[in-house]
Amino acid sequence: MQLTAEKIVERITEKQYAILRDELNEENPIDIAALLSEIPENSLPVAFRLLAKELAAETFVEMDSESQELLIRSFSDNELRSVTEELFSDDMVDIIEEMPASLVKRILATATSETRASVNTLLRYSPDSAGGIMTLEYVRLLPTMTVSQAFERIKRTGVDKETIYTCYVTDTQKRLLGVVTVKDMLLAEPDLLILDIMETNVIFTYTDEDKESAAKIFVDYGFLALPVVDKENRLVGIVTYDDAIDIISEESEEDMQIMAAITPSDTPYLKTSVFSIWKARIPWLLLLMISSTFTGLIITSFEDALAASVALTAFIPMLMGTGGNSGSQSSVTVIRSLSLDELEFKDLFRVVWKEVRVSFFCAIALAIANFVKMILIDMLLIKGNAISLNREGLLVALVVCLALAVTVICAKIIGAVLPILAKKLGFDPAVMVNPFITTIVDALSLLVYFFFAKTIILS
Amino acid sequence: MQLTAEKIVERITEKQYAILRDELNEENPIDIAALLSEIPENSLPVAFRLLAKELAAETFVEMDSESQELLIRSFSDNELRSVTEELFSDDMVDIIEEMPASLVKRILATATSETRASVNTLLRYSPDSAGGIMTLEYVRLLPTMTVSQAFERIKRTGVDKETIYTCYVTDTQKRLLGVVTVKDMLLAEPDLLILDIMETNVIFTYTDEDKESAAKIFVDYGFLALPVVDKENRLVGIVTYDDAIDIISEESEEDMQIMAAITPSDTPYLKTSVFSIWKARIPWLLLLMISSTFTGLIITSFEDALAASVALTAFIPMLMGTGGNSGSQSSVTVIRSLSLDELEFKDLFRVVWKEVRVSFFCAIALAIANFVKMILIDMLLIKGNAISLNREGLLVALVVCLALAVTVICAKIIGAVLPILAKKLGFDPAVMVNPFITTIVDALSLLVYFFFAKTIILS
Secondary structure, three states, rough: OOOOOOHHHHHHHHHOOHHHHHHHOOOHHHHHHHHHOOOOOHHHHHHHHHOHHHHHHHHHHHHHHHHHHHHHOOOHHHHHHHHOOOOOOHHHHHHHHOOHOOOOOOOOHHHOHHHHHHHHHHHOOOOOHHHOOOOOOEEEEEEEOOOOOOHHHHHHHHHHHOOOOOEEEEEOOOEEEEEEHHHHHHOOOOOHHHHOOOOOOOOEOOOOHHHHHHHHHHHOOOOEEEEEEEOOEEEEEEEEEEHHHHHHHHHHHHHHHHHHHOOOOOOHHOOOHHHHHHHHHHHHHHHHHHOOHHHHHHHHHHHHHHHHHOOOOOOOHHHHHHHHHHHHHHHHHHOOOEEEEEEEEHHHHHHHHHHHHHHHHHHHHHHHHHHHHHHHHHHOOOOOOOOOOOOHHHHHHHHHHHHHHHHHHHHHHHHHHHHHHHOOOOOOHHHHHHHHHHHHHHHHHHHHHHHHHHHHHOO | OOOHHHHHHHHOOOOHHHHHHHHHHHHOHHHHHHHHHOOOOOOOHHHOOOOOHHHHHHHHHHHHHHHHHHHHHHHHHHHHHHOOOOOOHHHHHHHHHHOHHHHHHHHHHHHOHHHHHHHHHHOOHHHOOOOOOOOOOOOOOOOOOHHHHHHHHHHHHHOOOOOOEEEEOOOOOOOEEEEEHHHHHHHHHOOOOOOOOHHOOOOOEEEEEEEHHHHHHHHHHHEEEEEEEEOOOOOEEEEEEEHHHHHHHHHHHHHHHHOOOOOOOOOOOHHHHHHHHHHHHHHHHHHHHHHHHHHHHHHOOHHHHHHOOOHHHHHHHHHHHHHHHHHHHHHHHHHHHOOOOOOOHHHHHHHHHHHHHHHHHHHHHHHHHHHHHHHHHHHHHOOOOOOOOOOHHHHHHHHHHHHHHHHHHHHHHHHHHHHHHHOOOOOOHHHHHHHHHHHHHHHHHHHHHHHHHHHOOOO
16 A cells, blocks of 8 residues: 555554554665655654654755754754764755754764865865765775776675776776776676776866756766866766656756746645745745836827827737747747757857748748638628728827738847857856846837837828 | 868868778767768768768768768669668668658668568557557567577677666567566676576567557666567567667657747757748747737726726736746646656546745745835836826835736646646647746736726726
8 A cells, every 4th residue: 555644644643653664664765755745744753753763864954944954953862863874975064054053063064074174175165066066985996997896895885885887997086087887897808997998088076166067068978977077187076867757857846937937946736835925926026027118108208199099009919929939939049959959159140140041931921821811700700990991090000010920020130149148248148138138128119019000090 | 080061071072082991980870970961962972981881871871861862862872782682670660750751662672681570560550659660670589598608609699789787588479578688698607598697577469559668668677679569469669779769769859849939950050941940930920919919908908907007908918928928937847747657537636735835935925025126116206107106106016016926826826727637638848838827817817807907996
């Protein structure tokens, strides 16, 4: 039978600890963490204490930081030590970064001096760098070892390493010489030297490299682990593929949130407080609202044009909406291509030329469709509408369609160019999208519209 | 020195094949594929023939389908065979799916009967299912083997397997019994039975499971490989972590494109033809343009209100814009939570209650900020504007701010609820965002605005 959160609570209430211990210890750490996040806070330490030592540490890593904090507060020093000594240094650092200072002190006080040293090493690197996400637990081999000596070393030390499948070969000064996989070693003769079977063309990253770039190298090449070296080319740690996956998916989440004008956060929606959600959303709404003062001003200054032909007002939302959608289509495409490194600054003119052609054909199709729609729907189908099938109506349709075409072309080019310029100037392109592109495209579409209206209708 | 595309072309022009062979064979398959994609088509087969057999096959897999097709056309049957016999069955299927039928026939004709059987097995599954992305090359062990027998088997057959680090234990009918890693085996005594060290609580997926769900299980648990079984629980293949990473990142790309009203595609922007980009964008632009007929109609039907107070027109874009932004903030958040499985239909009321509170505080902040802005900027700072600081101006400001508050609240609730309902009804929630939510929120914001205008100003 599937273990559920209700079942766990029931077992605890009925003090069936032995049964619950067996049930829990059969599950996977990730599933246990998910189950424990659903039971009441006061049952959490009881259930957690039933886990076997290694499973307890693995489960602890998977829990959210609130539950971790609650557990640490309930732990005796011995219990805390038995969890922390099973943790990899990078997981320990992740946990410490989320904890209040008093708990961090307690965690470090119970840790071994070796663990403390590792944590201090890792804390020196920015959390956004490769150094900040690497782990110190990797298998290091010497080039002069034989394959069977290497296996002996893996058997002796491997249990504490985050991965044993990719081993790193260094000289005695820890300078990175090569990489060798367990697969290569298993398929090689036991008395061959590591030197003879290692791959020397090693792809690595530096401790101060941006973590997103590190994750990308990593995923491009399908590695299980990526070595991280310092400025003297000495191996200091490795990034493992599971951390790379997390970074990649966090990054696209962030891009998506920024594009929707939300300050990014990686807390799940239902766990985020109303105030935090409000705080992430309101600055952008305010900024966009204030920036639309421009559109209001433009409309006011063409008051006479609008008064002369009331029908013109009715098409403002369609025009601004289509302009906005056209712009965001190209900006989102370009922003993603930039963040996937498919595009660089030197491609600017290729991008412009592509958008010029795409937008030209979009503009033609939209203008024709809109002209037909205005005649069929607005003039013929809907009686008593602001425009009818006469000279004035056709002139309005002409103005709307011309403005539409010009707006679509400008919007697409602006939407494609601004993110590339932003990146060149060192800004995050995704942040540009909403406030700047929207404001510019909105203002522009109105100016174009009123220009054509003045020239064609009011002349 | 770094090998570049120019260097390769130069070497070929000067017929320095031996040097180029050495240079190429030092590189990584992914880098070679990238370099070869930049050299002229007529040099491609020459450069490719310089690669060592295994490297050639690994490079081939990484190339884009155009270059693959070009190479296959230039291959003799023997050359084709030497590439295809090195390919894993899942890569072979990926390649075949992109080729014209005549080439597929040639590829299958040169393949061994075993490969042909594997490819035919895989082609039976939908490309969107776990069966469609799995590979047939995995290490299978029997429970009665000892650890050293297992290592013998891995050494004998491992070279052709996509991963050897996770081995699957089955009975003689291939029914999945357990899983054992090379790490477990290395750390165990050589004469222990696989039966005694295998993990029996195996997480697996079915051949007809959706590939996105399979990738998610996989990434949640940090696996290197996930076993795929048929309806009789017989192991048929495995999905490896690199394929899962691709699926996860394609999925968030797709969501992002759909949210920007673009038909999703995974071809890089610069490689997509103008016509393909146009085709991906124009249907949504047309749909959104036509749907804004409603907003035009609403404006027309309140012509008298607008004529009575020209100032009212100036605030339409701000109101519709803020409504749209508020709606997309909550819809994007909810859509991502749905696709990350953080939200389900049963959470509908929790979501509504959360959005009611968030939107209430957003509405208050926006309405106050806008009232202050209208007095300071629109009335006092800008002379000769449509509104001034008098009774009529203040009434307009009141109408705008009340409409703004109500619109923001409605937009946020609609933005959060519609995606959940869409998913419940079996639609892709991301597809809902643009056409439906925008149209509804736009229409609603105008109706609310004109309702307040009629009630407060024209009464």
